[in-house]
Amino acid sequence: MAKKEITTYKCSECGYRSMSPIGRCPKCGAWGSMEEDVSVRIAKEGIVASVKTAVPISGLEAEEQERIPSGIEELDRVLGGGWVQGGVTLLGGEPGVGKSTLLLQVCAEMAKRGSRVLYISGEESSGQLALRGRRLGLMTQGLDLLCESDLPSSLAAAEKHGYKFVVIDSVQAFRADSEGGWAGSPNQVKGVASMAVETAKRCGIPTVLVGHITKQGQIAGPKLLEHMVDVVLLFSGEQNSPNRLLRAEKNRYGSTEELGIFEMSERGLTAVSDPSRLYWNGTDLGSSGVAIAAALEGSRALAAEIQALACPTPFPYPRRTARGIDISRLQLLLAVLERRCGISSRTSDIYLNVAGGLTLKDPAADLGICASLASAATDLELPSDVCFIGEVGLAGEVRPAGRTNMRIKEAERLGFKRAVISRRTPKEAYPIETLKISALKEIVDLFLKR
Numbered sequence: 001m002a003k004k005e006i007t008t009y010k011c012s013e014c015g016y017r018s019m020s021p022i023g024r025c026p027k028c029g030a031w032g033s034m035e036e037d038v039s040v041r042i043a044k045e046g047i048v049a050s051v052k053t054a055v056p057i058s059g060l061e062a063e064e065q066e067r068i069p070s071g072i073e074e075l076d077r078v079l080g081g082g083w084v085q086g087g088v089t090l091l092g093g094e095p096g097v098g099k100s101t102l103l104l105q106v107c108a109e110m111a112k113r114g115s116r117v118l119y120i121s122g123e124e125s126s127g128q129l130a131l132r133g134r135r136l137g138l139m140t141q142g143l144d145l146l147c148e149s150d151l152p153s154s155l156a157a158a159e160k161h162g163y164k165f166v167v168i169d170s171v172q173a174f175r176a177d178s179e180g181g182w183a184g185s186p187n188q189v190k191g192v193a194s195m196a197v198e199t200a201k202r203c204g205i206p207t208v209l210v211g212h213i214t215k216q217g218q219i220a221g222p223k224l225l226e227h228m229v230d231v232v233l234l235f236s237g238e239q240n241s242p243n244r245l246l247r248a249e250k251n252r253y254g255s256t257e258e259l260g261i262f263e264m265s266e267r268g269l270t271a272v273s274d275p276s277r278l279y280w281n282g283t284d285l286g287s288s289g290v291a292i293a294a295a296l297e298g299s300r301a302l303a304a305e306i307q308a309l310a311c312p313t314p315f316p317y318p319r320r321t322a323r324g325i326d327i328s329r330l331q332l333l334l335a336v337l338e339r340r341c342g343i344s345s346r347t348s349d350i351y352l353n354v355a356g357g358l359t360l361k362d363p364a365a366d367l368g369i370c371a372s373l374a375s376a377a378t379d380l381e382l383p384s385d386v387c388f389i390g391e392v393g394l395a396g397e398v399r400p401a402g403r404t405n406m407r408i409k410e411a412e413r414l415g416f417k418r419a420v421i422s423r424r425t426p427k428e429a430y431p432i433e434t435l436k437i438s439a440l441k442e443i444v445d446l447f448l449k450r
Contacts, residue, residue, distance in 0.1 A: 010037040012186040013222045028223065033186070065253055068165070068206060071109025074262060074271040075102070077298070078233065078246050080254020083165065083206035087253065088197050090171075090226065092211040092219040093235035098244055099210055102235065102262075102269050103167050104129070104138055111142035115164040120154045121147045122173030136268040149174055149183070151192060155199045163205060168196055170210035172220060184212075189221035193228050226250060237264070238357050243278065244269065245357070258298030276302040276414055279356035289376030292387040293368025294407035294419070295360055301403070301410040303387065305355040306368050308376035310348040318346065324354025325369065333370050333392065340396030341441045343377045350376070364401030366392035367420065371443050380448045385417040386435075388443075396440045400425040408432060420446075 009018045012035055016027040024031050067082035076082050083089070093099045107117040121129060126147045133139055144163075146154050151174040158166050168174070172184040176191025193209065200207040209229065212220040219226060219234075226232050232250040237243055246260035261272040272278050280292060280303040289308040294301055306324075313319065322330040330352055337343045352373065354360055360369075367390035375382050389407050391399040400422040401407065408419050412431040420443070423436040435446065 008037050009034040011035075012190070013224065015224055033222075035187075068110075068115075069113075070106045071113065072102075072106055072271065074260035075106065075246065078248050078258045078260040079231065080251060080258075084230070084253050085204040085206060086201045087206050087231065088200050088229040089206070089208045089231040089233060090211050090219065090229040091208055091233045091235060092213050094213050096239075097235050097237050098262075098264055098269055099235055100124070100129075100169060101132070101136065101264075102246075103169065103208060103210070104133060104136065105268055107143050107165065107167060108133070108138035108140045110165050111140045115142065116162060117143050117165045117167075118154075118158050118161075118163040119143065119145050119167045119169070120151070120158075121145065121169045122149045122151075123170060135266075138268075151176070151195060155195060158205060159199060159203050166200070166205050166207045168192075168207065168209050170212060171196075171225070172212050184220075186222040189225055190228075193225050197228055241357055243272070243357055245359075255298060275300070276410060279303065279354075279358050280305040280414070281355075282414070286381060288379045288381050289372055291368045291372035291375060291382055292411075292416070293360070293365040294387045294389045294411050295362040295365045295368075296401075296403060296407065297362070301407045303410065303414055303416075304358055304360055304365060304368070306360075306365070306372040307353045307355060308369075308372040309351040310345060310373075310376040310379075311351070312347060313349045319349040319351075321350070322352045324358055325352065325360050325365075330369075332394075333366060334373060336392060336394060336396055336440065337370060337374055337377070340439070341374065341444055343374050343444070345373070345377050348377065362401075363391040364389055364407075366390065367398060367440075367443075370440055371420075371447075374444060374448055378444075378448050378450075380450065382447050383418070385415075386420060386447070387411045387416045387418075388420045390420070390422045390437075392440055398422045398437050398440060398442075404428075405430065408434070 009021050011025040011033045013030040013033045014028040016025050022034055025033050065084045069082040070076050091099055107119055111117045126145045129145050171189055171192050174192045175183045175188055176195060179187040179191035181187045196207055196209055214220050230252045234247050234249055236245050242264045244262040244264055248256045261275045262269040263272055291306050293304045293306055295304045320330060334345055368388035370392055371388050389401050389404060393399060404421060404425050405428055408430045411419055418433045418435055420435045423438045
């Protein structure tokens with residue numbers, strides 16, 4: 001039967017195909033990513049298309065995925081209970097944040113529990129890894145190192161010797177013979193990831209790929225890499241702070257809302273047992289602009305200290321700076337404060353910070369943010385025994401937060417005496433006094449009257 005070659009152009013970043021060469025991918029916007037791809041199609045004459053039979057979802061049996069504990073509770077929290085057989089996880093983070101340290105500790109913990117573990121490194125020598133392992137006290141039987149750039153033979157060794165867990169550090173350091181280009185190029189990254197995913201799925205071995213980070217904070221390589229794996233983890237932390245945060249950007253086996261908190265020390269990474277104490281020191285500075293929000297990070301509540309500063313400016317365009325919340329969220333809440341509460345910040349620079357490097361995505365932190373901004377703008381101090389729980393709408397209304405009881409119990413444990421919540425919150429027996437409000441303006445009437 002006659003065959004026909006058809007030349008198409010495929011984007012190495014997102015996989016978009018075009019019939020003609022173009023400089024910029026119309027789907028993802030990447031420049032210079034369209035590569036020639038020759039496909040062979042059989043001529044239409046005489047072809048009988050095969051008919052596929054669909055299977056009803058109601059007739060399929062869903063099996064619960066067996067979890068393999070990593071030995072580190074904070075990591076298991078983010079993963080959703082542990083590793084999954086055949087699951088592939090991509091771990092990204094800035095240089096020096098502690099990716100290799102975390103994975104070495106995980107490997108050592110799993111080896112102590114009787115699992116044979118293989119750590120494949122294309123960036124460090126076995127001597128370097130051994131020095132780090134000795135310093136951290138991770139010299140454990142069952143943890144094997146393989147330091148070379150030949151990934152196919154390394155994966156073959158993992159399959160042959162029956163390893164139960166594999167780490168590949170990093171995906172940008174290896175080459176795939178099936179792809180062109182140098183190590184770390186989009187095609188090579190895709191090829192290396194494909195080999196790792198195929199081996200993991202075929203052998204049922206949980207596998208972790210370590211990825212580099214770009215200047216924009218995204219995992220280096222084609223976006224297709226994140227689509228190929230089952231879980232994407234981001235490990236982050238300030239350069240001058242020992243605190244490290246682990247979040248899931250993608251998780252096919254669990255939630256992406258959990259947060260893992262670690263502290264880096266000379267003995268490696270240790271889990272932070274009381275995160276509220278990490279983000280709130282419990283001291284009363286007696287300053288305006290400080291408010292405490294009871295926020296949720298996944299399945300646990302913590303107290304977040306929000307600090308705001310309003311400084312008069314002679315310039316016509318005042319500055320807005322935020323750390324820990326999105327800048328557009330800050331501007332929205334400032335507009336609500338001005339329109340609904342009469343608190344203007346047009347002549348002041350506004351600086352807002354969430355203490356400890358925490359990033360707040362919980363909508364129920366809005367009330368604490370607004371209280372902090374209002375206190376800074378009026379230069380009046382808020383009571384130190386009050387925490388704020390609630391979402392703020394554009395009409396200035398205060399909406400109830402989910403799992404309010406859990407938040408208030410955490411506030412009570414930390415010594416707070418009162419909690420400001422929405423009046424529409426369901427009636428329950430709370431362990432501390434609750435001040436119920438309907439509108440944001442009531443915050444001003446309660447605490448910020450001169």
